[in-house]
Amino acid sequence: MKAFEVINPGVYTMLQDLGRPGYMRYGVPASGASDRFSAQTANLLVGNRPEAAILETALFRLELLALSNLTVAVAGGDLSPSVNKTPFPMWQAVSIQPGDRISFRGRKKGFRAFLAVRGGFSGPRYLGSRSVFSRGLMGNPLRTAEVLETEDSAVHHPFNVPLPLNLIPDFSPRPTLRVILGPQEDRFSPKGLETFLSSEYTVSPQSDRMGYRLEGPRIEHTQGADIISEAIARGAVQVPGDGLPIIMLWDAQVSGGYTKIANVITADHDLLAQTMPGEFLRFKAVTLEEARAALRHQELRLADVKKVISGWAAVSPTYP
Amino acid sequence: MSQWPRIKPSGDRSVLIEFENRIDPGVNRTVRALALTIESEHFPGVQEVLPAYRTLMVTYNPPQIDYPNLTEKIQGWLGKAGDIGLPPQRVFRLPTVYGGPHGPDLDRAAQILHLSPEEVIRIFSRTRFLVYFIGFICGLAYLGGLPENLRVPRLTTPRTIVPGGSVGFAGGQANAIATDQPSGFNYIGRTFVTLYNPEMFPPIPFVAGDEVSFPPVPEEEALRAKGLGAEDFL
Numbered sequence: 001m002k003a004f005e006v007i008n009p010g011v012y013t014m015l016q017d018l019g020r021p022g023y024m025r026y027g028v029p030a031s032g033a034s035d036r037f038s039a040q041t042a043n044l045l046v047g048n049r050p051e052a053a054i055l056e057t058a059l060f061r062l063e064l065l066a067l068s069n070l071t072v073a074v075a076g077g078d079l080s081p082s083v084n085k086t087p088f089p090m091w092q093a094v095s096i097q098p099g100d101r102i103s104f105r106g107r108k109k110g111f112r113a114f115l116a117v118r119g120g121f122s123g124p125r126y127l128g129s130r131s132v133f134s135r136g137l138m139g140n141p142l143r144t145a146e147v148l149e150t151e152d153s154a155v156h157h158p159f160n161v162p163l164p165l166n167l168i169p170d171f172s173p174r175p176t177l178r179v180i181l182g183p184q185e186d187r188f189s190p191k192g193l194e195t196f197l198s199s200e201y202t203v204s205p206q207s208d209r210m211g212y213r214l215e216g217p218r219i220e221h222t223q224g225a226d227i228i229s230e231a232i233a234r235g236a237v238q239v240p241g242d243g244l245p246i247i248m249l250w251d252a253q254v255s256g257g258y259t260k261i262a263n264v265i266t267a268d269h270d271l272l273a274q275t276m277p278g279e280f281l282r283f284k285a286v287t288l289e290e291a292r293a294a295l296r297h298q299e300l301r302l303a304d305v306k307k308v309i310s311g312w313a314a315v316s317p318t319y320p
Numbered sequence: 321m322s323q324w325p326r327i328k329p330s331g332d333r334s335v336l337i338e339f340e341n342r343i344d345p346g347v348n349r350t351v352r353a354l355a356l357t358i359e360s361e362h363f364p365g366v367q368e369v370l371p372a373y374r375t376l377m378v379t380y381n382p383p384q385i386d387y388p389n390l391t392e393k394i395q396g397w398l399g400k401a402g403d404i405g406l407p408p409q410r411v412f413r414l415p416t417v418y419g420g421p422h423g424p425d426l427d428r429a430a431q432i433l434h435l436s437p438e439e440v441i442r443i444f445s446r447t448r449f450l451v452y453f454i455g456f457i458c459g460l461a462y463l464g465g466l467p468e469n470l471r472v473p474r475l476t477t478p479r480t481i482v483p484g485g486s487v488g489f490a491g492g493q494a495n496a497i498a499t500d501q502p503s504g505f506n507y508i509g510r511t512f513v514t515l516y517n518p519e520m521f522p523p524i525p526f527v528a529g530d531e532v533s534f535p536p537v538p539e540e541e542a543l544r545a546k547g548l549g550a551e552d553f554l
Contacts, residue, residue, distance in 0.1 A: 024368055024379075026523050027459035027498075027516075126518045136458050137499060138518050183330045183338075228343055229462065231370035231377035231455065233334040255372060255455025255462075263331030266382075291332035292382045299383070 002067040003117055003150045009142035010062030010104060012208070015121055016114075017053045020129035024231065024254045031131040031138075034112055034209060034250050034273035037169060038076035040302060042116035044309050045073035045093050045163075050302075052120030052151075053130040055142075058112045059276070063103040066096045067147070071118040077110020077171060077274050092162045093118075110171040110274035119150035133251055135210075167305055171274040174200075178286040178294065179237065179262035184227060187259045188239070192220035196237075196261055197283055201245065205277045209251040211238075212272065214281075218243030219261065229257040235264035237283075247272065267294035325398060327391050330377060333367075335390055337376045337398075343464060347374050348452050352528050354401040363393060371528050372453045373462065409529055411448065412550050414496070416487055416534040417542035418445075418509035425488060425506035429472050440508060441536055443467055449494055451530045457501065459516045459524030463494040463532060478504035485511045487534050496532070498524060509534065512546045513553060525550035 016039065019032020033039030033056055040050035055062075060079055073093045074081045081088055082103050088094050090113075096102065104113060123130045124139065132139035142148075185193065201216035225241040232238070236248045238258040247264060248256075249272065264272065265286065275281055286294075330336040337354065340347045348371075355371040358378060365384030370377040380390055418441045419426040430437045449463035456462075466489050474490040484499040488507035497503060498516035511534060516524050526532065545553070 022368060023523070025370055025454060027454050027456055028518070028523060029457070127521070127523065135499075136518055137516070180329055180331050183328050183336045228341065228373045228375075229455065230336070230372040230375040231330075231334075233331040233377065233379065235331050253455070253457045254370070255453070260330070263329075263334075265332045288329060288332055288387050292386065295332070295382055 001119070001150050001152060002147055003070055003121070004064040004066060004102075004148045006063075006142050006144055006146045006148065007065050007101065008061050008063040008103075009144055009146075010057050011059045013055060013057040013062050013142040014132035015053045015123050015139065016056045016131045017129055018051045019131045019250070020127045023127050027254055028127065028136055029133065029251050029254055030234070031129070031133045031209075031251050033114060033131075035076050035114065035270040037270050037298065037302060038112075039114040039116075041091070041163070041305050042073045042075040042114045043120070044305055045075070045091070046071050046116050046118040048116060048118065048120050052116065053123060055115040055121065055148075056112055057104060057115070060104050060106045062142075063101060064148075066098055066100040066102065068098055070096050070150075072096060072102070073116050074113055075116075076113040078108040079104040079110075079113045080106045080108055081113065081115075089162070091168055093160050107276070111276035112273050117150050119152065122149045122151045135251065161308060161311075163305065163308060167301060167308065169270070171271065174280045174282070175268070175271050175275055176282045176284050177268045177272065178265045178291065179283050180265060180288060180291060181262045181285050182260070184259040185261055187221055187223060187227075188261055189220045189222050192222075193261070195219050196245070197285060200280050200282055203275055203277045203279050203281065207277050209249060211249050211252050212247040212275075214245045214247070216244070219245065221259065225259050226257055227259055229255050232256050232260070233263055235266065235269055236260045237262045237264065265291040265294060267291065267298045270298075327394060329387055333382055334377050334379045335387065335394065337378070337394060339374045341374060343373050343452070345450055345464070348450075348464075348528070349406065350401070351376050352406060353404050354398060355528075356406065357397050357401040357404050358394070360404070361397065365390070372455065406529060407527070409531060410554055411531045411533070412525065413533050413535050413553050414511040414513045414550060415537040415542050415545050415553070416445065416509045416511045417539045418536050422486075422510035422539070422542075423488075423508040425475075426508040429506045429508060432472050433470065435469070440470065443470060444489070444508065445534050445536045448531045448533045451526045451528055451532060453528045454524060454526060458499045459526075460495060460498060461524075461526050461532065463496070466492055466494045472506050474504035475506065478502055482507060483510065485513070485515060487511060496534070509536070510542070512542055513548055513550050515550060517549075
């Protein structure tokens, strides 16, 4: 079914689902929605499975013309979503008609928004996923006049309950990202480690889904910045010879030869997706046990979203 | 007791196992043997096994297994890895056109090396390169075995785009890039064999441990390989 015509493709707008894990050994990054909680929640709100393809967009400008009767939901950063220039609520399902125009008129909070449509967006799958990764010849960002289609859906009408406020994440503008130190923390001087853990860094304009380049105090190495190339985990904080850290993210190369001082824990990757160039962030070292508890906490929050949407929830969910 | 291997966390869902800190076929063989051993265990919670030159990264699902338990398992697998048989080595011979528009750095590299372009082609194309591992982006094969007399530094300013299939070397390493990419390598030739296709499985033809060579052919013959996969040149 034809869902939308693209009037303005906006900034970095593309289809994403939960990505293609398992292909790093072939040099292919997992990609996938950058803020997984928001993307999955948007899908659940319109009655989709959490792994359906959504539109990921950043900042502002995306404008879409509806071609059918549709149910949509927007979650993630607040980019002032509107229908025919009238603001509509995020984190809840909204019905629209042919001829309606959805636009994102300006960023208020966060950086990236996720638009789900009932049935889920269709589009070619590459290695099992619809996540666009143009550098790997797997689809392209949206183009003007492109028509977006949905899967033919026999999806039931979801219970249209707004999410309780305590399930909606708060994207604070100066996040402190939790990290596990290493694996090459021994290649930095004590002063270098101290710089990394005590300084505030600015996200550089040269940041994208591959990585966030940071500007701020330079981190001192002890014996150079190069290592024999090896696999790079998502969230790795590489420090090349100039001493300025780069956080390797969703579409990052899968191997490289720079020292890695630390790794942002998985539970904080969503937060990073909502931090935009020009904003500030800090790092704090935690233990693997703390990282595991944080991930568990995030999974429980998504489980609570599912309960609320299915109607199977206590009046006041257990979260937080 | 040797200080290798060493096991450490690489974030909250990966373990890094390090072997001797050098690029060496024997060290890489140990890495591959451990990778195959771990994969053959099909252990619940182990997600990806990523061999590199001298390290192996194992990614895992923290709700299913935690770091202390996984490292204990890995200690056991290290003991078993010596017994596993590695797959038979395959040799790919990819027809390559050298020089001219397909090898923009051939003449300059020859000058730096005090060799004629023909000698560079002869030395390079007689080499069987070992695929140490696959990585970077779009299935780049990290090739080892570049002869000592072909050591040229990287370009001072990397090219913003190099066409896929370009074959070259820099700083003791060689590669054939799979898709159009920026690169600072010296490219001396090009193969038109498909080296990456995300609509197929596997998306790239090589596995770690394979060998690749780049026999010189005339342009017309090189172009006939367009649309063919590397498995047609075993």
